[in-house]
Amino acid sequence: MTKPKEVTIYDLARKLNVSIATVSRALKDDPVVSKKTKKKIFDLAEEMGYRYNHFARNLREQRTYTIGVIVPRLNSYFMSTVIAGIESVANNEGYTLIISQSSEKADKEMASAKTMFNNRVDGMLVSLAYDTEDIAHFDQFIKKNIPLIFFDRVADHPDCTNVLIDNRKGAYEATCHLIAQGCQRIVHITATPKRNVYVDRLAGYKQALADHQIPFDDKYILINNLSQEAGAQAAATILQMNPLPDAIFAANDNCAVGCMIALKKAGLRIPQDIAFAGFNNDPVSTVIEPNLTTINYPGYKMGEMAATSLINHLNGVNSIDSTNTILLRSELIIRASSLRTKSDSE
Amino acid sequence: MTKPKEVTIYDLARKLNVSIATVSRALKDDPVVSKKTKKKIFDLAEEMGYRYNHFARNLREQRTYTIGVIVPRLNSYFMSTVIAGIESVANNEGYTLIISQSSEKADKEMASAKTMFNNRVDGMLVSLAYDTEDIAHFDQFIKKNIPLIFFDRVADHPDCTNVLIDNRKGAYEATCHLIAQGCQRIVHITATPKRNVYVDRLAGYKQALADHQIPFDDKYILINNLSQEAGAQAAATILQMNPLPDAIFAANDNCAVGCMIALKKAGLRIPQDIAFAGFNNDPVSTVIEPNLTTINYPGYKMGEMAATSLINHLNGVNSIDSTNTILLRSELIIRASSLRTKSDSE
DNA sequence: AGCATCAATGTAACCGATTACATTGTTTTT
DNA sequence: AAAAACAATGTAATCGGTTACATTGATGCT
Numbered sequence: 001m002t003k004p005k006e007v008t009i010y011d012l013a014r015k016l017n018v019s020i021a022t023v024s025r026a027l028k029d030d031p032v033v034s035k036k037t038k039k040k041i042f043d044l045a046e047e048m049g050y051r052y053n054h055f056a057r058n059l060r061e062q063r064t065y066t067i068g069v070i071v072p073r074l075n076s077y078f079m080s081t082v083i084a085g086i087e088s089v090a091n092n093e094g095y096t097l098i099i100s101q102s103s104e105k106a107d108k109e110m111a112s113a114k115t116m117f118n119n120r121v122d123g124m125l126v127s128l129a130y131d132t133e134d135i136a137h138f139d140q141f142i143k144k145n146i147p148l149i150f151f152d153r154v155a156d157h158p159d160c161t162n163v164l165i166d167n168r169k170g171a172y173e174a175t176c177h178l179i180a181q182g183c184q185r186i187v188h189i190t191a192t193p194k195r196n197v198y199v200d201r202l203a204g205y206k207q208a209l210a211d212h213q214i215p216f217d218d219k220y221i222l223i224n225n226l227s228q229e230a231g232a233q234a235a236a237t238i239l240q241m242n243p244l245p246d247a248i249f250a251a252n253d254n255c256a257v258g259c260m261i262a263l264k265k266a267g268l269r270i271p272q273d274i275a276f277a278g279f280n281n282d283p284v285s286t287v288i289e290p291n292l293t294t295i296n297y298p299g300y301k302m303g304e305m306a307a308t309s310l311i312n313h314l315n316g317v318n319s320i321d322s323t324n325t326i327l328l329r330s331e332l333i334i335r336a337s338s339l340r341t342k343s344d345s346e
Numbered sequence: 347m348t349k350p351k352e353v354t355i356y357d358l359a360r361k362l363n364v365s366i367a368t369v370s371r372a373l374k375d376d377p378v379v380s381k382k383t384k385k386k387i388f389d390l391a392e393e394m395g396y397r398y399n400h401f402a403r404n405l406r407e408q409r410t411y412t413i414g415v416i417v418p419r420l421n422s423y424f425m426s427t428v429i430a431g432i433e434s435v436a437n438n439e440g441y442t443l444i445i446s447q448s449s450e451k452a453d454k455e456m457a458s459a460k461t462m463f464n465n466r467v468d469g470m471l472v473s474l475a476y477d478t479e480d481i482a483h484f485d486q487f488i489k490k491n492i493p494l495i496f497f498d499r500v501a502d503h504p505d506c507t508n509v510l511i512d513n514r515k516g517a518y519e520a521t522c523h524l525i526a527q528g529c530q531r532i533v534h535i536t537a538t539p540k541r542n543v544y545v546d547r548l549a550g551y552k553q554a555l556a557d558h559q560i561p562f563d564d565k566y567i568l569i570n571n572l573s574q575e576a577g578a579q580a581a582a583t584i585l586q587m588n589p590l591p592d593a594i595f596a597a598n599d600n601c602a603v604g605c606m607i608a609l610k611k612a613g614l615r616i617p618q619d620i621a622f623a624g625f626n627n628d629p630v631s632t633v634i635e636p637n638l639t640t641i642n643y644p645g646y647k648m649g650e651m652a653a654t655s656l657i658n659h660l661n662g663v664n665s666i667d668s669t670n671t672i673l674l675r676s677e678l679i680i681r682a683s684s685l686r687t688k689s690d691s692e
Numbered sequence: 693a694g695c696a697t698c699a700a701t702g703t704a705a706c707c708g709a710t711t712a713c714a715t716t717g718t719t720t721t722t
Numbered sequence: 723a724a725a726a727a728c729a730a731t732g733t734a735a736t737c738g739g740t741t742a743c744a745t746t747g748a749t750g751c752t
Contacts, residue, residue, distance in 0.1 A: 006408070008738055019702045024740060034700060051464055055404040056739035059707045062352070064401070074429055080421030087420075087447060091457075096465055099445050101433060111437075118397055119442055228629065257633055283574065287603055287633050354708055365732045370710060380730060402709035405737045 007050040015048075016040055027052070058120075067310065068116030068124045069099045070109060072153065076254075077282045078299045079127070082151065085303020086125060093311050095122070102129040104225075110137040117141065123310045128153040130192050130225065147313040151306040153195050161313075161323055163306040165330040167197050170295040171204030173332045174249055174277045177293070179212050181340040183247035183275050186214075189222045189234050189259065190251040201251050201279065226251060231258025238274075239266055246274060247338070253278035253285045253294055260288055260337070276337040290336030298328050353396040361394075362386055373398070404466075413656065414462030414470045415445045416455060418499065422600075423628045424645045425473070428497065431649020432471060439657050441468070448475040450571075456483040463487065469656045474499040476538050476571065493659040497652040499541050507659075507669055509652040511676040513543050516641040517550030519678045520595055520623045523639070525558050527686040529593035529621050532560075535568045535580050535605065536597040547597050547625065572597060577604025584620075585612055592620060593684070599624035599631045599640055606634055606683070622683035636682030644674050 009023040016023075018037065026033045026041040044050075058064045067090055071079045083099065090097050098116060102109035109129045116124065117140050124141055126148065135155045141148045142159050154162040178186055188205045190198045202221070209216050222237060224230035231250065238245060238259070250256035256278035260270060268274055270290055278285060278294040285292035305326055355369040362369075364383065372379045372387040390396075404410050413436055417425045429445065436443050444462060448455035455475045462470065463486050470487055472494065481501045487494045488505050500508040524532055534551045536544045548567070555562050568583060570576035577596065584591060584605070596602035602624035606616060614620055616636055624631060624640040631638035651672055 006738090010738075020739080021703075021741075022701055024738095025701090028740090032700070037700080051466075053405070053738050054465060055401045055410070056707085056737075058401040059399070059405055059709085059738085060740050062707075073426075074420065074433075075423055075426030077421055080419075080426050083420055084447060084449075087445075091446070091461070096444055096461070097446075098442055099433075100437070100443075101430060103430075115437070115442070119400060261633065283600075284630055284633050287607065287630050289635055352708090356708075366709080367711075367733080368731055370708095371731090374710095378730070383730080399708050402707075402737085405708085405739085406710050408737075 006053070007045075007048045008053070009050075011048065012041060012044055012050060015044060064120045064122055065094060066096045066098055066119065066121045067307070068112075068119070068121035069097055070102055070112050070116070070124070070126045071099070072102055072104045072127060072129050074099070074101050078152075078280050078297065081299035082127075082303040082306075085300040085305075086307040087303075089304050089307035089311065095311065102132075104130040106132040113137045113140070117146075121146065122314055124148040125306050125310060126150050128155060128195060130195065133194065147310055149306050149310050149313075151302055153197055155196075161309055161326065163302055163309065163326045163328070164196070165297060165302075165328050167200035168204040168207070170279065170297075170330045170332070171201035171249070171251075172208045173204075174279070174293070174295055175205045175208035176212070177332060177334065178247040178249060178275055178277055178338060179208060179214065181247070181271070181275055181338055183340075184214060185220065185243065185245040186247040186249055187220045187222060187238060187241075187245040188249050188251070189224065189226070189231070189255055191223060191226045193223075198251055205249060220245065224255070226255040228254045228258035231255035231260075232262040235259045235262030235266065238263070244268075244274070247276070248274060249277045251279050253280045253282035253292055256292055256294075257284050257288045260292070271336065271338050271340050275340055281333060285335070288337075293335045293338035294333055296331045296333050298330070302328055352399070353391075353394045354399070355396075357394065358387060358390055358396060361390060410466045410468055411440060412442045412444055412465065412467050413653070414458075414465070414467035415443055416448055416458050416462070416470070416472045417445070418448055418450045418473060418475050420445070420447050424498075424626050424643065427645035428473075428649040428652075431646040431651075432653040433649075435650050435653035435657065441657065448478075450476040452478040459483045459486075463492075467492065468660055470494040471652050471656060472496050474501060474541060476541065479540065493656055495652050495656050495659075497648055499543055501542070507655055507672065509648055509655065509672045509674070510542070511643060511648075511674050513546035514550040514553070516625065516643075516676045516678070517547035517595070517597075518554045519550075520625070520639070520641055521551045521554035522558070523678060523680065524593040524595060524621055524623055524684060525554060525560065527593070527617070527621055527684055529686075530560060531566065531589065531591040532593040532595055533566045533568060533584060533587075533591045534595050534597070535570065535572070535577070535601055537569060537572045539569075544597055551595060566591065570601070572601040574600050574604035577601035577606075578608040581605045581608030581612070584609070590614075590620070593622070594620055595623045597625050599626045599628035599638060602638055602640075603630050603634045606638070617682065617684050617686050621686055627679060631681070634683075639681045639684035640679055642677045642679050644676070648674055 009020045013020045013023045022033060022037060023041055026038045069086060074080055087097060098119060100112035102112060106129055109132055123146060138148055149161045149163060151163040154164050190202055193199050206216055222234050224234060248259060250259060256276055260276055263274060270276055276292060278292045281294045281296040285294045355366045359366045359369045368379060368383060369387055372384045415432060420426060433443060444465060446458040448458060452475055455478055469492060484494055495507045495509060497509040500510050536548055539545050552562055568580050570580060594605060596605060602622055606622055609620060616622055622638060624638045627640045627642040631640045
């Protein structure tokens with residue numbers, strides 16, 4: 001019933017008549033220990049079911065080989081893909097992940113940050129919640145020289161690296177594409193301007209309008225939480241507009257899909273009446289009819305890059321702050337939801 | 347550049363001229379310490395920026411307050427929902443999660459199990475990979491009396507609790523529903539019979555046929571990995587069948603959706619030509635047209651239950667092995683993809 | 693042979709908490 | 723007033739590793 005006693009280096013040392021220092025060195029494959037002794041020790045360790053005690057090491061080394069990850073939510077295709085990327089790198093390098101989701105709430109984010117701080121993570125990977133206003137809850141890490149990397153939903157901080165895509169460019173391309181399809185009254189559905197991704201996408205949208213001499217109109221900007229339901233509600237707003245917009249560019253695919261479904265139900269034809277573009281290349285974008293034009297977004301790679309950069313930092317490989325921003329490539333994927341060029345024939 | 351020295355209970359003790367024992371006790375709010383002393387200590391701890399060192403405690407207590415979680419993949423709606431449930435409970439109870447994905451591979455699962463074992467998790471929550479054959483890699487936990495709970499993709503083990511739904515019943519209901527809609531040649535797309543969920547769903551399907559005097563036919567069982575692409579490939583197989591089946595019951599929604607898209611492209615009408623049912627109530631089931639009939643599956647709750655049960659175990663609340671299986675309720679959600687009754691009018 | 697060099701191993705302090713047991717001073721009991 | 727009971731605090735061993743420094747014995751060099 002009670003846990004069997006753990007085997008320690010003391011046990012191994014005693015049995016082999018060597019010192020614990022030798023055992024400790026052998027187990028880390030220190031070249032200073034002779035091959036013969038190492039073999040003896042490895043074999044006995046195996047035989048006795050020895051397992052390494054991280055806590056003793058951590059206590060001594062003041063490191064934990066643990067990385068804290070805070071994301072807005074786990075159950076989004078994009079985020080879980082990023083985490084898969086992080087995990088593969090971290091695992092390879094012998095790091096363990098502590099993952100927490102903020103559920104888009106600043107206070108949960110703060111609580112998670114505190115937990116991770118108290119768990120003495122060696123480094124942090126963070127993507128910010130919707131309603132996080134200031135990032136003071138991350139100062140504790142900076143102060144203790146614990147590296148902090150933001151990805152996707154980033155914050156400007158002189159001591160932190162950011163890994164993200166060029167959201168402005170992505171949005172610019174999507175909007176230009178809609179304009180090239182003959183659209184002039186383009187609604188942009190986006191989320192809180194607290195987050196860079198939405199600010200930048202809006203900026204790209206505006207830039208595209210400006211470059212094509214289309215006046216910017218405030219009323220074409222709808223702000224919500226980008227959920228599928230929010231997309232449906234946005235559809236109701238859009239249906240009130242007169243004249244109706246001829247295109248909708250949503251800041252994520254989920255919201256675009258919710259909106260499309262509602263508009264289709266209202267009898268509008270896509271793309272003939274309203275063209276659509278989203279963002280993320282979420283799997284639903286190829287399920288919805290017509291398939292959704294979107295920006296492909298390298299989630300797995302983003303996770304890999306963020307984790308690699310952090311671990312390099314921890315190993316002192318990076319000249320510190322050599323990189324402050326890592327930009328990944330994104331691409332416009334054109335699908336039927338925005339293709340109006342052949343509609344001439346109608 | 348170097349990390350500032352950490353404040354320890356020794357520092358607090360020295361400053362206040364008390365012993366470390368008193369500080370230690372005060373910090374855990376031990377009633378044996380006087381209120382006055384406690385206040386002094388709390389205040390100083392706050393002032394000096396003291397933070398608790400888990401590793402020292404873990405080393406001493408031989409516990410880690412850490413729970414290991416292994417799932418097949420993180421980026422599925424269902425799994426990430428389960429994890430959200432686990433996370434909420436664990437967080438509340440002061441436990442930290444170490445999460446790893448097996449990517450449906452037995453060897454990755456084994457490696458993750460080893461990592462977690464070496465990280466001395468207090469307990470494990472596991473959902474098995476597709477190709478895991480035997481679960482010997484979990485014996486190390488059992489041997490050390492580390493509680494192990496399987497959820498969703500479970501294994502029969504006398505020492506482990508399982509948390510899951512009644513897959514057989516769910517599949518039975520879905521199949522009965524299809525039969526009630528007049529379907530007779532029902533294809534079942536499922537995955538490896540190594541996993542209980544697929545075995546049980548198949549059994550439910552067979553039972554439903556038997557109860558309605560429909561002969562079971564091997565060729566109506568298609569086995570793949572249930573991805574969306576696999577669904578599309580299954581569609582090709584189905585189109586070769588003569589006569590065509592009149593219904594398809596897929597063991598998950600993703601696969602059903604892939605199959606539906608391909609069959610629609612081939613000109614079949616759903617549900618008139620072929621009715622469809624899936625499993626999971628994934629968000630795509632309400633995006634695909636027609637919306638997909640499916641089994642709703644309480645992921646969040648499953649996560650909560652599994653975590654609660656594990657933590658109770660750890661706290662010695664449960665009479666050990668009092669429960670060996672926890673079954674959660676699931677329900678059939680009928681949507682347009684299977685509704686053929688009004689199609690009389692056609 | 694005598695000394696320096698080096699490879700292999702050992703000794704012991706240290707990391708920061710927990711806690712059984714000991715000690716002190718104060719209050720209650722008889 | 724002495725003894726018993728108790729509240730508050732202290733002492734010191736312990737958890738299992740890491741590593742600076744010390745020691746030992748063998749080899750190389752002149």
